[in-house]
Amino acid sequence: MNSKQSVSLPTHGSQSSEQATRLFRIYNHYRLAICLLLIGLLFVEPGDLGIHFRAPELFRIGVVVYLSLNAFIALLLVAGAKPQPRHIVLSVTLDIIVLHGFVYCTSGIESGLANLVIVAVAAGNILTPSRIGTLYAALAAIGSLLLASWSTLALGDKADVIVRAGTLGILYFAAAFVLQSITRRMTRSEALASSRAQSILQLEQINQQIIQRMRTGILVVDRFGSIRLVNAAAEELLFGIPGGSLAKRSPKGQTLPLPLRARLDDWLKQSEHRATPFQASATAPLVQANFTQLDQDNGDLILVFVEDISKVTQQAQQMKLAALGRLTAGIAHEIRNPLGAISHAAQLMEESDHLDSGDLKMLDIIRRHSRRANGIIENVLDLSRRREARSELIEVKSWLPEFVADYQQTARNDADPQPVISLDIDDNVPQARFDPSQIDQVLVNLCDNGLRYSLNHSGAATLHIHGGVTSDGERAFIDVRDQGPGISREDRSSVFEPFFTTDKRGTGLGLYLARELCEANQAHLSLLNDDQPGCCFRITFAHPGRLI
Structure with a gap:
């Protein structure tokens, strides 16, 4: 999106297609109403209304044909047809000619139907506010003068009709000039308002993109924890929804996760209270939430900032x-x-x-x-001296069995008793983006630990590896489960800290280094709490479409 865009205002004769269609539809409804009124004249006694018909049969045929034509145009408009400028010009010109024909069939220029020509000229100048509007006025004035002259010379009407025709001509041009000026100003005002609305929309879209691309999670919630607005970072930190799935699985309208809801309730009771860090789920990163009132007047909405403090x-x-x-x-x-x-x-x-x-x-x-x-x-x-990650898209379903086979071959040569590693992979496991050498190092570390603790606890070096797909269906994960004694509840929060170990022979840096390497690949290493024997470490990979 360009940061600078030039906005050009439309010229006199330019109107949006939607506006022209809307105005033409209104004008056609007016023509249908006029046709129905003219049809009504055929069913009343002309003398009662002071109308004199010079050619009643021609008038009757003309009204029926004119009504049929306008009804056909109305059906086309209902069907979705959009009139082009040439169609509008032809339609207004035809109206001026037909209305002069009706004037001729009745009592001439002195008939009240002559006033309908003024409406047709005015409508033409509104529909096409350009020099063509002057042409309508000129055509109507010429038609009225010719009709008045013909009535005077051929039909013996008084010469006053020529003066009335001239007066009507002046009205035609006056209506054309006034409406052209008014329509020109309205068009400019509408174009200016449209350009400003477009600029506001563009600014809103830019702000929305900025908010969505921020790595700080932002939510707008009410006092009951119902989510009104949420950006991509908050969805990923709290709900594990990757950026590619926001439109399909947005938590907007849902309630906050229980840990965050509890901290919101505490903050509502005591606004000076600073929330403690928490995890929305067992595999989610450690985050810190901060709250602020969004609307100071009524205090209904609350702005929540969620930051991944694991990065800090x-x-x-x-x-x-x-x-x-x-x-x-x-x-x-x-x-x-x-x-x-x-x-x-x-x-x-x-x-x-x-x-x-x-x-x-x-x-x-x-x-x-x-x-x-x-x-x-x-x-x-x-x-x-760790190097930066060089990520690649890897097919987990084919890569993981190769890793297990290579690791088992190495472990059989170095260990006694021989390790037993079982592997199962779910169907439709998506691709994962990571540095193969670094993830190899992570898995080797997890497998070495798992086999060692399984052997010490059960006497058998057994391990189970599972490749699966997250609940959102778009990210892969790998579970490494051992048959060891497990980790006590009080030590679970410390397993990834440097130099923490429960093995006297260990250095306490293996799991810390493993998590560091996972974070460098935008993956997340976590210890599952599933109440099953042993320990289960899960590597949850980032969305494959997310560039590192």
């Missing part, structure tokens, strides 16, 4: 880890050298023949903790 939290954590990464990079050499010496010394000690079981146990502790310290350094360094 991630940025803060990213800054913290970036600083930690720089620090680690600076001292990595100093740390790795002692770690290498400790690990090497432990290996040399293992070769001694004078070690008892207690010494071997101590050496094992040294090796394991050396590897753990080195792993922490590697993970923090990976976070600080």
Whole structure:
């Protein structure tokens, strides 16, 4: 959409097609009414009305033909026909000629039917407010003068009829000039109003696009939580509706999700109260809601701002880890050298023949903790130098089995006992947009954790992976479910925090790094709370039509 658009006002003779059709339809209704009145003259005694017919048979035929013609035009207009300018010119010209014919068939220029010609000229100047309107006046004036002259010379009428014809001619031109001026001004005023209305509409559309494209969720609700207006960001944050589905599944008219409704009620009771962050659903991001009165007079409507604070939290954590990464990079050499010496010394000690079981146990502790310290350094360094996502559209239905096959092949070579991974994929799973290498890393991390916790808890390294489609039918998700002990309710909010772990051998960075990589691909990693054994982590991908 161009930011600057020139608006040209119509010229004198230009009118919108809709306006011309509407005016012509009104004029044709007038002609039908006149025809019916003329038909009525045929059923009354002419002398009672002071009318004298010179050619009654010709008048009767002309009225019937004129009525039939106007009725036919009315049917065409009802059928949706739109008259062109040439049709309007022909119709008005025909009216002037026919009305002069009716005047001739009655008592001539002195007949009251001559006044109908003034109406026809006026209507012609309204329908076509241009120089052609002067032509109507000239044609009517010439017709009246010719008819008056003929009546005087051939029929013996008084010469006064010529004066009346001249007076009518003056009225024709006066009506034409006055109505042309008035119609010209009305056309300009209407064009100006139309251009201003179009500008207002364009501004409204621009504002609507700005609101819809904002990443901050915006809602307008009433005091009872009924949604009046909602933008795309709010629909996605609260209802999980992607941008491509707004027209089909808009929550406008529905009520707010229960967590947000509860915070709205608290704010209505105490407006100074700041709402706590919440999740609209188990797979939704963590958001913060702020409320403000939209209408200060009656206070019926409330403006709600919904922000994804997970982005802010991630940025803060990213800054913290970036600083930690720089620090680690600076001292990595100093740390790795002692770690290498400790690990090497432990290996040399293992070769001694004078070690008892207690010494071997101590050496094992040294090796394991050396590897753990080195792993922490590697993970923090990976976070600080992580590259940007290079997203691609991937067919999940074909890509996921390939990943599982590759992972199982690697796991069988490295693990004992052999892992068992089951896979099922729903039909019609849509495409997903992500960086394959980064999502590989996420899934490998989730699978490694799941197999390890399943083995420790049940003695069998089992895992179930499910590929499905979200309830809106337009986004794919992947569930990774293990058979481990699960995560306690108090620890669920901390599983994605850096350095949080329930495994003494873990670094606490795996799930944090996995969520970071998902967010970089506009996907969302969440821990489902479905009351089933073990843990289930879900990766919900962004809409495939959404560019990263």
